[in-house]
Amino acid sequence: MSSRIPIVPENTIPLPSLKANNGLLSWVASVDHKQIGIMYLIITLVYFLLGGLEALLIRVQLAHPGNDFLTPETYNQLFTMHGTTMIFFVVMPFLIGVGVYLLPLMIGARDMAFPRLNALSFWLFFFGGILLYYSFFTQSGAPDVGWFAYAPLSEKPFSLNKGPTYWALGLLASGIGSVASGLNNVVTILTMRTPGMTMRRIPLFVWMMLVTSLLLVFVIPIITAAFAMMLLDSLLGATFFTPAHGGSAILWQHFFWGFGHPEVYILILPAFGIISEVIPVFSRKPIYGYEFVAASTVAIGLLSLGVWAHHMFAVGLGNVANAYFSLASMLIAIPTGIKVLNWVATMWGGRINFATPMLFATAFIIEFVIGGLTGVAIASVPIDWVVTDSYFIVAHFHYAIFGGSVFAIFAGVYYWFPKFTGRMLSETLGKWHFWLTVIGFNMTFFIQHFLGVMGMPRRTYTYYDMPYWGSMNLISTIGAMILGLSVIVFVWNILASLRHGKPAGDNPWNAWTLEWATTSPAAVENFELVPPVRGRRPLWDLAYPDMPDEPGAKIV
Amino acid sequence: MSVLNFLGAAWSFEPWALIFAAALLASYAALPGFRLNGRSLLFSSGVLLMVLTLVSPLDHLGRNYLFSAHMIQHILLLLVIPLMLISGIPESAADKALRLPLAGAVMRFLGNPVPAWLLGVGSMWVWHMPSLHDIVMKNESLYIAQQICFVLSGFIFWWPVFAPARRARLSPLAATLYLASACLGCSILGMLITFAGAGLYPAYANPTDSAGILSYIRNDLCITPGVDQQIGGLTMWVPGCLIYLAASMATLARWYASPEPGPAGIPAVEGPLAKADSYARD
Amino acid sequence: MANNRMIVGFFIASESIFFLMLILAYVNFHGSVTDGPTAANSLNPVVTGIFSLFLFASSFTIWLAGKSLRNKNHLMLKVWILATIVLGAVFIFGQGLEWSGLIEKNITISRNVFGTTFFTLTGFHGFHVCVGLIMLSLLLGLALAGDFKGPKSDAVECISLYWHFVDGVWVVVFSVIYLWAFL
Numbered sequence A: 001m002s003s004r005i006p007i008v009p010e011n012t013i014p015l016p017s018l019k020a021n022n023g024l025l026s027w028v029a030s031v032d033h034k035q036i037g038i039m040y041l042i043i044t045l046v047y048f049l050l051g052g053l054e055a056l057l058i059r060v061q062l063a064h065p066g067n068d069f070l071t072p073e074t075y076n077q078l079f080t081m082h083g084t085t086m087i088f089f090v091v092m093p094f095l096i097g098v099g100v101y102l103l104p105l106m107i108g109a110r111d112m113a114f115p116r117l118n119a120l121s122f123w124l125f126f127f128g129g130i131l132l133y134y135s136f137f138t139q140s141g142a143p144d145v146g147w148f149a150y151a152p153l154s155e156k157p158f159s160l161n162k163g164p165t166y167w168a169l170g171l172l173a174s175g176i177g178s179v180a181s182g183l184n185n186v187v188t189i190l191t192m193r194t195p196g197m198t199m200r201r202i203p204l205f206v207w208m209m210l211v212t213s214l215l216l217v218f219v220i221p222i223i224t225a226a227f228a229m230m231l232l233d234s235l236l237g238a239t240f241f242t243p244a245h246g247g248s249a250i251l252w253q254h255f256f257w258g259f260g261h262p263e264v265y266i267l268i269l270p271a272f273g274i275i276s277e278v279i280p281v282f283s284r285k286p287i288y289g290y291e292f293v294a295a296s297t298v299a300i301g302l303l304s305l306g307v308w309a310h311h312m313f314a315v316g317l318g319n320v321a322n323a324y325f326s327l328a329s330m331l332i333a334i335p336t337g338i339k340v341l342n343w344v345a346t347m348w349g350g351r352i353n354f355a356t357p358m359l360f361a362t363a364f365i366i367e368f369v370i371g372g373l374t375g376v377a378i379a380s381v382p383i384d385w386v387v388t389d390s391y392f393i394v395a396h397f398h399y400a401i402f403g404g405s406v407f408a409i410f411a412g413v414y415y416w417f418p419k420f421t422g423r424m425l426s427e428t429l430g431k432w433h434f435w436l437t438v439i440g441f442n443m444t445f446f447i448q449h450f451l452g453v454m455g456m457p458r459r460t461y462t463y464y465d466m467p468y469w470g471s472m473n474l475i476s477t478i479g480a481m482i483l484g485l486s487v488i489v490f491v492w493n494i495l496a497s498l499r500h501g502k503p504a505g506d507n508p509w510n511a512w513t514l515e516w517a518t519t520s521p522a523a524v525e526n527f528e529l530v531p532p533v534r535g536r537r538p539l540w541d542l543a544y545p546d547m548p549d550e551p552g553a554k555i556v
Numbered sequence B: 001m002s003v004l005n006f007l008g009a010a011w012s013f014e015p016w017a018l019i020f021a022a023a024l025l026a027s028y029a030a031l032p033g034f035r036l037n038g039r040s041l042l043f044s045s046g047v048l049l050m051v052l053t054l055v056s057p058l059d060h061l062g063r064n065y066l067f068s069a070h071m072i073q074h075i076l077l078l079l080v081i082p083l084m085l086i087s088g089i090p091e092s093a094a095d096k097a098l099r100l101p102l103a104g105a106v107m108r109f110l111g112n113p114v115p116a117w118l119l120g121v122g123s124m125w126v127w128h129m130p131s132l133h134d135i136v137m138k139n140e141s142l143y144i145a146q147q148i149c150f151v152l153s154g155f156i157f158w159w160p161v162f163a164p165a166r167r168a169r170l171s172p173l174a175a176t177l178y179l180a181s182a183c184l185g186c187s188i189l190g191m192l193i194t195f196a197g198a199g200l201y202p203a204y205a206n207p208t209d210s211a212g213i214l215s216y217i218r219n220d221l222c223i224t225p226g227v228d229q230q231i232g233g234l235t236m237w238v239p240g241c242l243i244y245l246a247a248s249m250a251t252l253a254r255w256y257a258s259p260e261p262g263p264a265g266i267p268a269v270e271g272p273l274a275k276a277d278s279y280a281r282d
Numbered sequence C: 001m002a003n004n005r006m007i008v009g010f011f012i013a014s015e016s017i018f019f020l021m022l023i024l025a026y027v028n029f030h031g032s033v034t035d036g037p038t039a040a041n042s043l044n045p046v047v048t049g050i051f052s053l054f055l056f057a058s059s060f061t062i063w064l065a066g067k068s069l070r071n072k073n074h075l076m077l078k079v080w081i082l083a084t085i086v087l088g089a090v091f092i093f094g095q096g097l098e099w100s101g102l103i104e105k106n107i108t109i110s111r112n113v114f115g116t117t118f119f120t121l122t123g124f125h126g127f128h129v130c131v132g133l134i135m136l137s138l139l140l141g142l143a144l145a146g147d148f149k150g151p152k153s154d155a156v157e158c159i160s161l162y163w164h165f166v167d168g169v170w171v172v173v174f175s176v177i178y179l180w181a182f183l
């Protein structure tokens, strides 16, 4: 072979520098799971900042009644893009990205089962996002129909602009990428485990990624089909969702939420996984009830497929249907509650070290329980009829997604940053970040429960000057500013620690799963030698050969 | 007729149901190693529940008045009762039976998940095709065949998951996929029935009011044919699925309870590790 | 490796959900068309049925191709792959005929919900057949280049798995669209 052809440079150091010769190419052309994982994290951070900026603009507009900081059109575009970005281009790809980095390490493998497919997934996500954001630069502007894009609003003749088309195309591309990641994860977890790493010993994060990945594989095609139909409607004049021509707008809602509800579990299950890794390590105890945490995940995954119509209580499906869906939705609280009990029981009597990851994990439990409780409340039809489409719902899902998934993401970043980069994040800045987040978050969203009960509708660019509405919204906006500040601290912490952070060493937290057995950042081939796996905490067994987790595993 | 009277009078001890039950009990007693214990109690309660389902007022309601009553019957016969029967068979009996030449072949056939799945899910779909359902409602012998078919196909469906002999069972993850896909199959049917317009099963629209409780059903309980059909569809969908879900939880529980294969065969490669953990274990 | 077959299996499961949604959309609108074209008044089940036989036959030939490979019969491997391609192409040709006939009668995707659901469902299926044909052609090229020594080849097995799936989907689609309307 001629040596003229630019060959993709071999990466000889764990994370090639951009400044090096061919540095950029060695990233773009990479099929290494660690590099791809890092790229996921960087891109999601960018989208997190974008989505956060959109949120701040929304909150400024809502700071007082009758504000005209944003036009109604811009407002609609911003809240659509905010929701879409945060769900599809921040939380989901972040969790996929962490998974891509950690799964092979945690199960003692060299890479994913299909490294090139892995790269394809990433680039589909990357270009899907660009497609979505490109809509801002088109004449008609970004999509303005909400992250749920209800028909017939999203259809001709109500949406003549191309925003919803970009929305559907961008999400279609990244969705196909997600299916590919799901497939890759499932096969990796099922077939690439190191000897001894049986399915009953895999770390809980891996277990939850398995269930999440199966959800991706089986749930994304629902929305892929719906996007295809929506695109056919807008581009070829098909009539799936246009009631005026015999179509059905309700069908869109069924399809969207048939995907949408499992989707929220795609957002939360890996977060549960992160929490299930962090809490034992910082409580210095093995997880309490591994079996229950694992099995309840399967239960949640299966139940989540059958409850979507709780988003449609106001549609008029009939009392019987509402009653059944209400019951099924409440059932999900049982396996979720089991998990919470297990985490608390793990902390109970442990020697808790409140480092930043643990702070976020602890706060996660509290905030997520609030979101879960409001969830159970609105799963009851009469309550939902009162508060649906109000700010109560906004409060509910922010407690679930921000207080849940995003808090877990922060916990995960502080926990694994040393492994990703070889340096610790600053604890001081971390504590600042944590407290600003907790204060800002609760200030922004707790009060929205009351606003919702008082009747303030969501998805509108402004509101009437009803008693207290103005001041309560102002409080919420100030909270959002504090949250914005916390994000600045977070980014600052990352940038500063990348340069000057304390060197981490292989296992700074004295953790027990395999990813900590290799160097930080993880070596190119992941492991020189994979430690023997004889239990759920291989590094514990290695450090204490005479008191292994599984009694039979004593090394003689 | 008042409701109480109806509940008292609408029992129909049809001989075929009793014969079927007796046949089940007899073949159970003939199993090698039969003993009276918890398992045989489970098996006989399964048979008892089956008899109740077939002769009680539920049957009368399901055949004459309410699609939803039919559906409850259906779920019991296809999912609940066979599960009780199968769990009632002692493992030792299966082991002994495996040694008989014919039984071994039968069990291997039963253990094949693809036909079992098709039979389990297919019997829901096929018997609920509106035209077939209509015919069955009018034809006594077809009706009997349907009920027996439910129990038998349910039995075959559960076999790969809960077969008495451990060897015949699917691995827990495969079993979960098996059950989840079956759940999907039954959900879709439930969905279609729930959201299809009222009147999918015309037999229930204007029932002949043989027992005189129609006005109670329609006016006091407010169960119109449309509502009735929705309850039926949703019963198949939600509680039906919950049974599959509970079953997959049971397989996972069984899996976690069984001992992990020993550490033998794991290469003892030592990793480059610092022995840093200085905390004691609780 | 078992990896390859496993991922194709899960991929097929995922694709099944995709088709399930398209079928559900078709079923949802079946019977809601009050005037204009419907399956019953505008489709020809016999002609499509005959073309379907070609597709069903191609499942058989791809199975024979795999069998030839297992017996290390390289000539028959190529012959049977080629036969599969031809049979699949005939099916697609039939679908093209059907579509152009409909479009001539001004029955299009935008005419009414029957047109919408019919063209979407058969269109996506046809698209999958075409993708399958491309993969089969690649397979044929590789086979001609002598790539498959046998007795096992993941590429052959995975692609034939996919092809069986495409075929199986058509069994369902054909029943839902044609048999339902005419039986």
Ligand code: HEM
Binding pocket: A148, A264, A265, A267, A268, A310, A311, A329, A330, A332, A333, A336, A371, A372, A373, A374, A375, A376, A377, A378, A379, A380, A384, A387, A388, A389, A393, A396, A397, A400, A401, A404, A405
């Ligand atoms: C205990 C479990 C939960 C229950 C019973 C529940 C129930 C509900 C209900 C009934 C609604 C619809 C309210 C309405 O629009 O009227 C809803 C909305 C929502 N939930 Fe939950 N929920 C739960 C957990 C979660 C979790 C864990 C997440 C995310 C990680 C989540 C995210 C959302 C979102 C995003 C919406 C709003 C969708 C929209 O209309 O834009 N929920 N929830």
Ligand SMILES: [Cu+2]
Binding pocket: A260, A261, A264, A307, A308, A310, A311
């Ligand atoms: Cu939901």
